[in-house]
Amino acid sequence: MPLATPVLDDRRYDDILAEIRTRIPRYTPEWRAQWTDLNDSDPGMILAQTFAWLAEMLLFRMEQVPDLQYLKFLQLIGIELLPARPAVAELSFTVADGIQAPSVIVPPRTSVSAAGEDGLPVVFETEQPLIAITAQLKAVQSYDGAVWSDCSASNADPVQAGATLYPFGEAPREGGALVLGFGFPEGYLTADIFPPVSIDLAIFAKEEIAGSTVQQCGSMRSYAPAALQWEAFDGTEWQSLDSFDDATLALTRSGHLTVRVPTNLALQRAYLGTYDTIDPVTKQPRPPLFWIRARLVESQYEKAPELAAIRTNTVAAIQAQTVNGEVLGGTTGARNQSWRLENQPVLKDSLRIEIDEGISDQSPEWKVADDLFGAGPIDRVLGVNWTSAEVRAGDGEHGQIPVANAADPDANVIAREYRYGGGLRGNVGAGAIQNLLSPIDGIDSGKITNSFAAAGGADEERLDEAKVRARLSLRARERAVSTEDFELLARQAGNVRRAKALPLTHPAFPGVKVPGAVTLIIVPDSKSARPVPSDGLLRLVCAFLETRRLLTTELFVVGPQYVEVRVEAAITVEAAADPARVRQDVETALKEYLSPLKGGDDGLGWPFGGPLRYSKILQRIFTVPGVDSVPSFALVVDGEHQPECRDVSIPALALTTSGDHAITFETVDELEEQL
Numbered sequence: 001m002p003l004a005t006p007v008l009d010d011r012r013y014d015d016i017l018a019e020i021r022t023r024i025p026r027y028t029p030e031w032r033a034q035w036t037d038l039n040d041s042d043p044g045m046i047l048a049q050t051f052a053w054l055a056e057m058l059l060f061r062m063e064q065v066p067d068l069q070y071l072k073f074l075q076l077i078g079i080e081l082l083p084a085r086p087a088v089a090e091l092s093f094t095v096a097d098g099i100q101a102p103s104v105i106v107p108p109r110t111s112v113s114a115a116g117e118d119g120l121p122v123v124f125e126t127e128q129p130l131i132a133i134t135a136q137l138k139a140v141q142s143y144d145g146a147v148w149s150d151c152s153a154s155n156a157d158p159v160q161a162g163a164t165l166y167p168f169g170e171a172p173r174e175g176g177a178l179v180l181g182f183g184f185p186e187g188y189l190t191a192d193i194f195p196p197v198s199i200d201l202a203i204f205a206k207e208e209i210a211g212s213t214v215q216q217c218g219s220m221r222s223y224a225p226a227a228l229q230w231e232a233f234d235g236t237e238w239q240s241l242d243s244f245d246d247a248t249l250a251l252t253r254s255g256h257l258t259v260r261v262p263t264n265l266a267l268q269r270a271y272l273g274t275y276d277t278i279d280p281v282t283k284q285p286r287p288p289l290f291w292i293r294a295r296l297v298e299s300q301y302e303k304a305p306e307l308a309a310i311r312t313n314t315v316a317a318i319q320a321q322t323v324n325g326e327v328l329g330g331t332t333g334a335r336n337q338s339w340r341l342e343n344q345p346v347l348k349d350s351l352r353i354e355i356d357e358g359i360s361d362q363s364p365e366w367k368v369a370d371d372l373f374g375a376g377p378i379d380r381v382l383g384v385n386w387t388s389a390e391v392r393a394g395d396g397e398h399g400q401i402p403v404a405n406a407a408d409p410d411a412n413v414i415a416r417e418y419r420y421g422g423g424l425r426g427n428v429g430a431g432a433i434q435n436l437l438s439p440i441d442g443i444d445s446g447k448i449t450n451s452f453a454a455a456g457g458a459d460e461e462r463l464d465e466a467k468v469r470a471r472l473s474l475r476a477r478e479r480a481v482s483t484e485d486f487e488l489l490a491r492q493a494g495n496v497r498r499a500k501a502l503p504l505t506h507p508a509f510p511g512v513k514v515p516g517a518v519t520l521i522i523v524p525d526s527k528s529a530r531p532v533p534s535d536g537l538l539r540l541v542c543a544f545l546e547t548r549r550l551l552t553t554e555l556f557v558v559g560p561q562y563v564e565v566r567v568e569a570a571i572t573v574e575a576a577a578d579p580a581r582v583r584q585d586v587e588t589a590l591k592e593y594l595s596p597l598k599g600g601d602d603g604l605g606w607p608f609g610g611p612l613r614y615s616k617i618l619q620r621i622f623t624v625p626g627v628d629s630v631p632s633f634a635l636v637v638d639g640e641h642q643p644e645c646r647d648v649s650i651p652a653l654a655l656t657t658s659g660d661h662a663i664t665f666e667t668v669d670e671l672e673e674q675l
Helices: 013-027 043-063 067-076 152-156 463-476 483-493 535-546 579-593 614-622 668-674
Strands: 088-092 103-106 111-115 121-126 130-133 136-143 148-150 177-183 198-205 226-233 238-240 242-244 255-260 290-299 307-312 314-318 321-329 338-340 352-355 365-369 381-385 390-392 413-420 496-505 513-524 554-558 561-573 627-637 654-658 662-667
Touching: 013 043, 067 463, 088 121, 088 198, 088 307, 121 321, 130 198, 136 152, 136 307, 152 307, 198 314, 226 242, 321 338, 352 365, 483 496, 483 513, 483 535, 513 535, 535 554, 561 579, 561 614, 579 614, 579 662, 614 627
Parallel strands: 365 381, 513 554, 561 654, 561 662
Antiparallel strands: 088 314, 103 130, 111 121, 121 314, 136 148, 136 177, 177 290, 198 255, 198 307, 226 238, 226 290, 242 255, 321 413, 338 390, 352 413, 381 390, 496 513, 561 627
């Protein structure tokens, strides 16, 4: 898309000359005695006018710097304009009725489409092959170790239901389980036998569906905060299953995982949990199901995983179309030859071009690059503008010149394959992708959909946007040297809400300054009153910072210490106020003020090692509507009563957390009666 040339400096000759006049008294203090003539005939003013004229010409020439130079300056610091990006959607397929096979293969590059806002179809292609199983997911239940919850309705239509699916309950504990019930469509001849298949489960996390983005960190390894054991019910007891390729990190983020049912395991249909023999909607008997569960063996969740939906027979698709064997034209042997693909924008790194120069029996494939500035005179490289789909050959200095082919002068340049698509138009809504463009035997073409909206599509980045991104990238610098670097990168590594880097600090030697040691305290985003990072999160942050720290830095990542603060207070409530409501509001205000994530004076979390100010905590009580006075007030820190009207210090690495506050109250009328 066209880019407007930025204005570097809008000053002209008169502006520059006027600025020089104003600087004469500052830079020539002797002017009052010797330089008394500022008219145009004065030699000094002639020099000033000359410099103003030269400066105006220099500014004009700088204004003519092309956008290409700006792009090259950005490339020197590793920043390039981002090409148009295609949207990504998760497509769910359904095996057609009457199919007796246990599964149907959906090949890669299967094409489907949605109706675009401009009236043209928006085409998507699947990225990977999919083995669609005939068994259908009919029931989803969660078990928290004590209570069963039926989540089938919200899982079937998450957009309309809007409910959150907690796979192990709102307070996960060992023994909890996510239980999935499978059944077969009517007419399936072996409906009483569950075949040995691999079940690909697509997990959609609640927060990611809501629009939060997930940062990918190169070679960073990820660690799950819990251990799951997948099992199947054989009619008597649960049998272990193999699970692999878990990209969900124990159901904490969106992704796929695979569960395999072996050939030697005979599953039995049964009624389980809240799954009843009578359908609550149709009031008709319904058959038992085959059950598979994920049992929570070990839990260190910072907060309960929240899911939007679970799907089978689901595969990722991107908004792109594949073109094969497109003839671009011929070569003439001239410098800077160019051709243009019929479709744009082109997906980066998807283009394969062959040029038959008539020299050998084979048509060698030429490499493609964003430009030819790094190519030598013998390099077989073509420059590609991914947005305009223009392909340009070299000039003999930057890139080899393709020679002409007398036997085929007009059609010896062939694009063997490329994919095009991308842009904002690909971000279609949930349920919009329904048309199967390449029919597949065994797949119901009328039951293809995307349960959630496609996301990630973006137009080509503009130059001004790249400048902003460059400043942010330079700020992070992708290396950890200062304490601010460690804290900034730790918050980017994973579920880290707060981070505090302590230089010269070694956990094994408290109070001793150890050269080269850095201790990083991380606090996860959690609903718990004492947020503690799991072992997986600690390893995750370590792995992220390992490639970014200095070689001489010894890094330790730890969780925070907590000091429990409890308030014992007697409150006098105004006559018109509700005493129970006032007490509840006081307890809420104290918990919020002492919260490690939302407390403190700024509401960003209690500062590490921040002292307990007696007057400020008391002031929080008075901010609650309905409080008339506080006859008595005391602080209890870690079970020890503190002196009245005294501030209390806490350890330098500690945060505060609320205990069970003891708040008593009486009304103003009751107090007056006592007096």
